[in-house]
Amino acid sequence: MNLTLLILIPLLTAVMILLVKGLQQIRVVGLIGAVAQLGLAGWLLNSFLNERAAGNNATYLFESNHTWFKALNINYHIGVDGIALAMILLTSLIVVAGILVSWTMDKLSKEYFFLLILLSMGAYGFFISLDLFTLFFFLEVAVIPKFLLIGIWGSGDKTKSAMKLALMLMAGSALVMVGLFGVYYNTNTFDIVKITQLGIPVGVQKFFFPFAFLGFGVFAALFPFHTWVPDGHASAPTAASMFLAGISMKLGGYGCLRIAALMPDAAHTYSWIIILLATIAIIYGAFATMMQTDLKYINAYSSISHCGFVILGIGMLNKTSINGAVIQMVSHGLMTALFFAAIGMIYSRTHTRMVAQLGGLLKAMPFISTVFVIAGLCSLGLPGFSGFVAEMTVFMGSWQNPNSAYRLATILSGASIVVTAVYILRATGRAIMGPISAEHALLKDATWNEKLAAVLLIAGILVIGLAPFLINHLIMPSTDVIMLQMGKVNLLN
């Protein structure tokens, strides 16, 4: 099948949104587009598995390669492997949910949905591109919509957060750019596949890896470049927060993974730094979360902690841990999107996100509260939900690293699951349980669209949580390839 469809459908949807009139039409068009995309992603998954079943062991399937800027040897080269596919599925799911959640967005609805779709388009393009230039192009395409979404439709100190987010992400992509230039001028191509074949001189790797990796790290909320996360998420409107945490932070993780695969020597050289930063992010994020009083801040900080696992998994550089990192990306995407959706639903009713001002919501809105609790349980890694699978895989992988310092890092990150339990239960106990205040007692429960959105995301979480072998089966071959590129197959065997 032609992967370009993955870009064309959102593009078409966006254009359609510009053409139609009225909230009703706009959101319907948006939903149709998103659902179509979801269907497409499903179909893609199906045909991907068929191809694999038919014994097609190419690293990337459905490749197509068109010259773009001939003079500069820039190609529009696209293709997917299991990891990219997982990301695409995640994105399409979250987009549908996001559209559903913002069903009643009546302020400048046209622009709102247009930007949402544009953002998602950037993500799709990013995940399918096999050419670093295209990759970078789509990476930046996904940035500006966030700025506008937060700045226009946000809450609180929105413009400041929007500005901070945009600038930090742009700084990140500037670093990425430098790194990519370095690669380009030492291989004369942006093509990931070619570069992997050619290999990059070790010196060059050592010099440019930090730029590229940290650049993507900014997107992945790597300590200490995470400060855009709390404000950005807190100020953003619900759907935007979902996209931000669910999709755009994944761009960073995915980029880090690709970079590590492209520059294995540097990755091995710097892995201890990566692990150090990741561990700090995990612990630090967890403790910082414990002190938050605003639901969105709680979730934002916990995202820092959870994305730390992604980086940790990548930094450990063995097959299991990288598997874990990928699963964690998907899991965290779904989970945190669900969390933000629930918070958004609560906020839209109670008009406060302060934990102290909430309480006993389970009585008034059982559905939303249940969603909240489920998201929370997933976040603290309860078996049966995706979070458990992801984190355990990361732990397992990291533990395979016999270096005792790395073991220590693993244990410390492991300790974060206790802290996670603390803050999740504190929030739940205060906001969802306990006595309910009089004015909240009369609030209505979720509407159909909110329910649908939540159910979609929960379904995703459960599928991974109950049948992890499915996603494992999907991504394992790709991680094998990456490990081969890394020149180090899993340390166990």
Place this chain on the structure above:
Amino acid sequence: MMNYNILIQLRQELALALLIFILLFIKLGKDRSNESILNFINMALLINLGAGFCCHETGELFNGMFNTNALIVFEKNLLNLALFIISMQSFAWLKNNKNLIEFYILTFTSLMGMFFMISSGNLLMFYLGLEMSTIPLAAAANFDLTKRKSSEAAMKLILSSAFSSAILLLGISFLYGTTGTLTFSIITAHINGNPLQLFAFILLISGFAFKISAVPFHLWTADVYEGSPVAVTAFLSVISKAAVLFTLVNLLYKVFTPIADTWYLVLVVLAAVTILIGNLFALRQDNFKRFLAYSSIAQVGFILIGISGSSQAGSASLIYFILIYIFSNLAAFGVVSMVSALTGKENISDFNGFYKTNPMLSWVLTIALFSLAGVPPTAGFFGKLFLMMAGAAKGNYGIIIFAALNMVVSFYYYLKVVKSIFMDENNTPLEKLEVPTVSKIAMYICVVGVIVTGLASVVYDYINSLSFGL
């Protein structure tokens, strides 16, 4: 036969001359309504633009003083395009101005000078073209005869440009003294990099730096931009800059090849300072024209990085960027001139809540600003990226990193404008503006250009096929 050649190779200059004459006659003849004149002029410019593309052949006239080739023709066409857009955008401003013909005569003359400068093969011709392009602009800067700022701007422009041309002439004289000729092709052979020559070169380069307003020769820019009418500002910021840059590349790549290492370093230093200072000043501006002035200074810094690559990609990316710059910058100036012509307001703070009243203009401005900032999918992204790639080709990553970080700073001030348009609350936003159709068309052209030029790689490839390296 000879005459025939002249007709072909000089056709763009001749066309302009013809236009100027026609305008003179119109001025002399019985007065017509401004609309009709403007429409006529725009038509004429459109035809002129189209005609520019018709046919081009390589050749030289006046034994090497004037030479032309596909690239030069293309460059001139770019300038024509820019002028066309500007003229369409200033419709609202000129409609009620009784001196519009003078405006056009001045701009056309200046443009003609630039044409000669671009295709000059000889220092004398170059100097003539330069002056011919500068002096009318000084007059044009003073076009709002009654405005204090306007005359101040004109004064600053004429004085400092006179000073710079004196410096330039000194350089030329030393160059002449050390090489004994004025013809580019011969000069190259005589350049051996002795101190006097280097000094001459530096004087020359500073003359150029003044015209393209590179730091520290930029100080006139902001004031002149702020003072003069928007149309003139647009002309200054896009057309004259572009023309000088074309000439500069031509000189550096073709003439000063023996001292390439030196001028590479000069360019890098200038680029670094220019980007930095431009950004730092742009941060604080509230007057929109001043803001654009400094942003354009910063842009020049990036251009210099691109040129310093001194490869085919270098000049190609320069021309490509100029094309994009024409679209994006003129889109921005278009909106600003619209606002200033209809409301007289020129401050960024006046744009608070602009989106509520003028969504169309807001989007045009936003897209333009994003393109200037270099955000995909606008063309500015590609332009800037290619410039830096060209610069990076030399392997000097320090400047690239420096530029990359400065890009972030520039994002800040571009986004600040976007913020004021979309996000800042304002109880009394600008009222809904009646944009003349012509200007609308111009803006649409710009927006389409901004979107298409980047994504459609054919443009770049074509330019690349034309351009040349060291």
Place this chain on the structure above:
Amino acid sequence: MQEIPLTQILFVSTALFFIGMYGLFTRRNLITMLMSIELMLNSVNINFVAFNKYLFPDNLDGIFFTLFIITIAAAEAAVAIAIIINLYRSHNSIDVDDASEMKY
């Protein structure tokens, strides 16, 4: 009689140039500043003529250049004075410091 060496002429022209520059920097009166610029241009003219005469006597590039410079200087002066007059209309002064509203 022996002829004057080139260097001495260059001394003169350079001196002239910097006198002009000094005038431009220090004088407050716009007209005077304009005159100083003319001074600089003339020093360049001397350069050209001198170089042409002493170093490359076989063709007349320098001389021609001088002619053009003189012409253009005239044109420049014309426009400049026009502008200055206009400035005088709006500012009632031709002191350069009075025309420094736009800054920063």
Place this chain on the structure above:
Amino acid sequence: MMSNYFYILWIPLLPLITFVILGLFGRKYLAGISGLIGTGSLLTSTLLSFVAAKQYFFVDGKVNGVFQKIVAFKFTWLEFSPGLSIDIGMIVDPISVMMLVVVTSVSLMVHVFSLGYMKGEERYATYFAFLSLFTFSMLGLILSSNIFQVYMFWELVGVSSFLLISYYFNKPSAVAASKKAFIVTRFADLGFLIGILILGYYGGTLDIGLLIERLTTASSTQFISITSASFLGASMLTWGLTLLFMGGAGKSAMFPLHIWLPDAMEGPTPVSALIHAATMVVAGVYLVARMFPVFSMDETALNIVTYVGAASALFAAVIACTQTDIKRVLAYSTMSQIGYMMFALGISKNGGEAGLGYMASMFHLFTHAFFKSLLFLGAGSVIHMLHSNEMRDMGGLRKIMPVTHIAFLIACLAIAGIPPFAGFFSKEEILTAAFHENKIIYGIALFTAALTSFYMFRLYFNIFWSKEAPTSNHAHIENGHNTHDTHDAHDHHGEGPWVMKLPLIILAACAVGVGFIPFSNLVTSDGKALETHIDIVFSIVPVALSVLAILLAASFYKNQNEKSDKVASALGGFYTAAHKKFYVDEVYIFMTKKIIFPFIGQPIAWADRNIVDGFMLLLAKVTLKISELIKGLQSGKVQNYAMYFFGGILALSILFIYIWK
């Protein structure tokens, strides 16, 4: 072998299905009959487990005199890397089958009891959904064939206990208790997890059978590597097992991780009966028993188990004597009994006569499940009637609730170890084992036994004797246990409906009967039958002690008098300390509230806002500041411009003619 035990799959599956159905549709559609659905499905799995037990123990479990470990089925759920994978499987061996019987039957009793107890609750369906969830998780836990699978269900039972404790979610104390329970056990589970990682890494597998096989054959490479590798002076084996035990101690409320258990009594009483008396809390014991062959390879780990167990047993017994909340008394007695089981395991060896402790521990686990759940259910019906669990609100209830009274008495006798009640047999075995292995432990055990019977009868007399029956039982509504409007709507005089009496009767019967099961032939450390005999001479001492203790209790509490208070005041500081549970809670609270929050949490949160983020902001501020500073360059004076121009030229000239030339 596989196929003929495959039906075991249904035992956990049925509750799961019930949970899903009730969870999704319970509230809306099945509100009324949800209890029946839950009970019905559980009845089925109970019967199935009995079938399984019969088949295993008496038909085909034994192959030439040894009970086999049978893996009923198994599939790879999540493969980490070749060799290391979480397999969902089902292991059938004596202890798992024994536990099957215990869990299903107790759970069934609790279900039946709840039909009456929870009647009219607003979230009736939810309650049963959670019960089924718990039952499923517990069954999954005991059937696990893979250590990581154990961990998963371990977490699941944790969360279902959390959900059930916080069932009365609008009651802050309940929420706090549930939080405490989850977090404390979660902390212990961290140890469990790391233990798994260690054992898995060195053992090269997560499959329990394989792990045990590899780590018990002293010649295997894995064993050598794990014993040779050491950290902080202890071998990795010790570390792994100790951390594993840490997990077990957390779930089984061993000192010092016990603090959650008493608070967990905030949950509905049947829940306490099921989770916090009979099943979940013994999971730790079960875990140690499950890994016992490996434990037996490492002396240190076993000693830790022993002493922690003994300490907890004593500690809890002492506290239990001073508590006045009847459920808390029961909670501490549970803790103390589990301590018994733990040290019984600790002092045991693997296999043969020396394996007596193992068998005894399992036996005690088995019997304890019945009489302890009976105690809780009895207490439940008392509380149900009085809406209070404070002793002082009770007394003289033997007339009003005879069935409860008798059942409770039987249970007390059982736990006190008076023959011929169940507790006697199991306790005797433990004491025998202790006597043979470790005299100190034996002493502790003996003393604890005496204490046990004392506080149990203190409880008994306080509830059913001491003062006269209360006239109006609504005098106490205000204090304690959730007083729902639905409850206040109609009084419950007497002991409530038959569904609440029936379980009491059945369990009482068990408490009498199960002691006579020839346990030593069925459940032993090595699967071979074990010769045990009740030695009358040996039994005299403990029984006598117990009887004395009972008489003491009787004299104190049978009728209201001052003796107890005198003793209390005589003991003075010790008494208050015990009454205050030896201030362990306070220590924890100090640790969290005074150390972690202010010294770790807040500084980090502050640093993030002010240092890390502050640095980013600082960059922006500095940039703006600089741009403010240099604005003078643009002076507006054209002459200065010219000067800068000239300056630029000079700079360039100097740079390029003299420096870089």
